[in-house]
Amino acid sequence: MAEEMVGRLHSATMVFSLLLSIFTTRSCSEHVPLIMWSSEGRSLWTQDPPVAGHIVSRSQLETYLSSAFGSTPNSAPRTVLLFLQDRLSVDDVTLYGGVFGNKQDSVFPNLEAALQSSSSSLVLPSVSGSASVPEVLQELLDVAPLSVDPEQLDRLHLDVSSPALLVFRLPLGTGSDDMAAKDSLRESDRLMGNVLEAVKAQAVPYIAVYTALAPSRVTRHVNPAPQSAGRSLLQATNDVFAPLQIHDNMGNICILFWASNLTVSFLQTGQKADLTDTTFISSGVDTGGSFCNASNSQLVLKYGNILGFKTFQLTFAMSQRLYPVSARQWFTLDQVQLNYDGQKATFNGSNAITAPSEYSYHCQMVSNSEYPLLVPSTPADNAGQWILTFTDFQIQGFGVTGENFSYANDCASFFTPGIWMGLVTSLLLLLILTYGLQMIMHLRSMDRFDDPKGPAIAVPQTD
Template sequence: MAALGGKPAFGLLFDIDGVIVRGKKVLPSALESFKRLVDSEGKFRVPTVFVTNAGNAMRHDKAKQLSSWLEIEIHEEQVVMAHSPLRMFQQYHNKRVLISGQGPIVEIAKNLGFEKIVTIEELRCTFPMLDAVDHKRRISVPCTFEQYFPRIEAVVLFGEPIRWETALQLIVDTLMTDGLPARPMPHLVYPHIPLLACNMDLQWMAEAWMPRFGHGAFLLCLENLYKKITGHNLIYTALIGKPSEITYHHAHHMVVAQAKNIGIDSCVKRLYAVGDNIYTDIFGANLYDRYLSRRNVQESKRIVNVERSIEELLGSDTSDWGYGAESCSSILVQTGVYSEGVQNGMLDHSPRDFLPVEEKLRAPNELHPTKEVPALATISADEFKDIVMQKLKKRPVVVVFAEESLSVEDFSWQDEAGEGAFPNLENVSSESDGLTYLPFVHAPLRAFHHHLPMQGQNWYNVKLGPSGLLSDVALNETLLFLNLDDATSDEDRPDLLKRHDAVISQVYRTLAERHSDVLAVYTAHHSSWQSGEETLTRRVRRLLATDLAAEDEKGYASNKTLLYAPNMTVIIGKDSYSLTSGTAEGDEDLTIRFPQDISVIFSFENEKSPGYWSLLGVSVAIQNNTYIFNDTKVGAPLQFSYHCSQEVIFTDGDNKLNISSDFQIQPYIEERRFGSAYDCVYFFTVPIWSGLFVCGVFSLIMIFGLVMIMDIKTMDRFDDPKGKTITINTSE
């Protein structure tokens, strides 16, 4: 995927509804993912195009909407609407066309190049007697100008209309009468006038928990009505939008154009299409992938129906379409229409003209379940530790290979012969029990060095011999670290990776011959897109149930409550108790038992203020005596934690419970990690007191100065040279 010099040699095609948003609600994973695609100035580092089957908006309006949702600048040239490829159908631009849909469809049609436009509403007003479903809108008097109405030469369907019954009736009338709905026809005209349809989505995902009907449902009604009435199949001159290959071809062209705009001169070798619908997004991407494969090997065999093939629509000579892409991979997400376990494999929601569908064409190249981290999202060091801990249950030998820098493009780079930089690694992964690929992990080496040494064992830094083989001492170690920092100035990046690939393969095979279970990790000190000096400006502490007792004595967790308290001290009268090394238990109420025969119970409620939880009180049991602290004032919205960077003190008369700074607590948890922090902020903090003191000092100085100015006495008599001399005696 990556060209030499670190420039990406791939492009991304994103669906919008169900992938980025659901209705008007932006999916949190989308914001996180797209931050990885732009640089510090907000410009895309990878050519990215948004391909949607929506047809009710102009491209520039959709680009503005995406910019608002994703908080990055999206240009009109990055948006492909369902109707965008109609710009290439110039043979219909000077014909009188009937258009259907909602939104600014007249403006859309004119923008695409259509000159003579008739809307469903204009047709209904011209032929009022044709619309008879709604009794309140029935008009029995014909229009005077019916006979002068020019013939409709084509029908263009942009999207689902608002009043389906009116649109279905008038479109069927227009098709059956050869574009002259006012004149009775002596016989049915078939084939009918050209029909171009955009957006074939049977369903799409909005805010509702179930998918909603899309334009594909309207087309299904139109097809069946026309078949039932005429006995003939409805003929589409062109089906535009996903899963049509022509839409992906148009998007491919825009990816290449955008790559040049962002300074990528190399050829875009691969496309990755991300969608939530296997019948449009995944099916369409796989169809285009097969088209690319066929074109690249110059096959002459037609694979798709003639009516919708690219060659049939735009001509068979496609030799000048040399955009250079070799494949189009499909990636299915479960944030929209598709949901594993809900889809019925016996049903086929693909458009009629695409049936029958080979099962493999509906299978994504990658499937990302809802609970998994999005492919472009950052995985924290603690989350990565959780993943690794699952693999360490069998106590394998661990060997870590660390490059100075690494990125996604390094794994997908290919030379002209199609060979990647890791041929040996590909063979090793196919022979191993399993391979886990994580595109971006924050500080993975920190997770290894800080958390993985077990039972007093330390990391053994491996030094390779002249032949690249490990020494006998290294073969007996269980935590091995190999730093791949031997790059030379005259060595290209692919050559460096290939050399390291050979070393990794050799070391892994050597260890696998000696040990029955080996965990090999290939990572880097930092990403190729991130300099080594860059650091994360915001850190979030996460507590995991599996390692609280063993690794973090300051954290406590029950079944539904988490607490982080660096130091707790109980003061009862003149006696003071320091609470450490406690064990937690309980459900919603958190009980911590300490070795001094002391128990601390945190009690919560979430009914007084809907949507919020609060700490009812803290009770401390010392031997047979119980002390209750009710004046807590601790609470936060549900799914949020309460955090305080200052010391927290619960009091009851002379008794106190002191918790040092960095206190954090959260009840009613679903996962065993803190939610976003709802931080305590005292109004009169030290900085505020300092500011008030300084302002007071300056105020006193100003008041003193004003008083001194007001006390100045000026002269009230002046000497006049023409008058009598003023004499002032000492008494005055």
């Protein structure tokens, strides 16, 4: 029976390889989570895990996995259990999990029990879609993957004397609503539990990997910030997560900061880091050093290991002053400074990044690349090596009266190019209509007509 089962598994290897080649052609922009744990008490990695928001590339994934398998000699037995789901995102784990989401009705009881019982685990929230986990594991183990039905593992006798890569397809993906998603994930967790129990019964040490072929589309369930009543024209709505709040010495909020996407790119290495989750959701940013007073405000965002730099800091310097022409106080974003491992890149804010002191400032895109609102300070500075991109950017450093932004002064002028095109086209059509009406109004009927009963008009013909 065992030989027959092994023969079936080898025949399924060709089918799995074909499916693998199809799914690895997905877009590189798709990111999936990877959760790995070991049944033994050894560390799975020798380097620091990535910070929140960092996307693990294929080369970095190979480094992590090589570190996990490198601690054991190649001759030692290695059994890898790869749980491959069709669609999964890290939001599925945080939303429906018990340990991660602090919920009693967790849909991952077996997964969480395995992680708690393991002394070594590794969680990569965002792995690039181009980095095929099965392919990397196959290269590291130098063994062909075997596709196994989770319900038939008890029929397979595992040989601990040779490495093995067992792939368990979890065909159930997340559904379109919460109930369908929870039911499908709960069934996947049940199958994983059955596999782990079967392997444990055979006393086989293993390394388990849980990942997916594509991300699911899960909306973050974060309570939106309450909106104040009154005027809302050009006021940015925070419908995803609450803005970052900075308090003064009296405990009052004095700085509000928000962006739907906060990205930094290092041109020298071509790497990019998304700081959105770290800044606004996971609270993994240190705001120590921020301050605010009547004339100046400074927002300091200190991160951990970003793009390989041990120290990484973003500083937004703002000031307000009285403008005699308008007879009112205005605040400006004077400078954005990036400090990393003793080096700095300084960007000056253009004159467009300004608003009345009792308003907030909002812009759909603040960057130093396309339509730059941030200008490098000096040619000798390192600003030319970086691209800062703040999408749906909103900040208020003065006149904060609560937890919400004040009326927003938007960077987009009222008469945008689209509005001008519409006005010119409407004016042109109006002129054509007016000219046509004038032509119709000036039509005149003939005052003399030929008598049809009279003699016909004779037109002499000449030779």
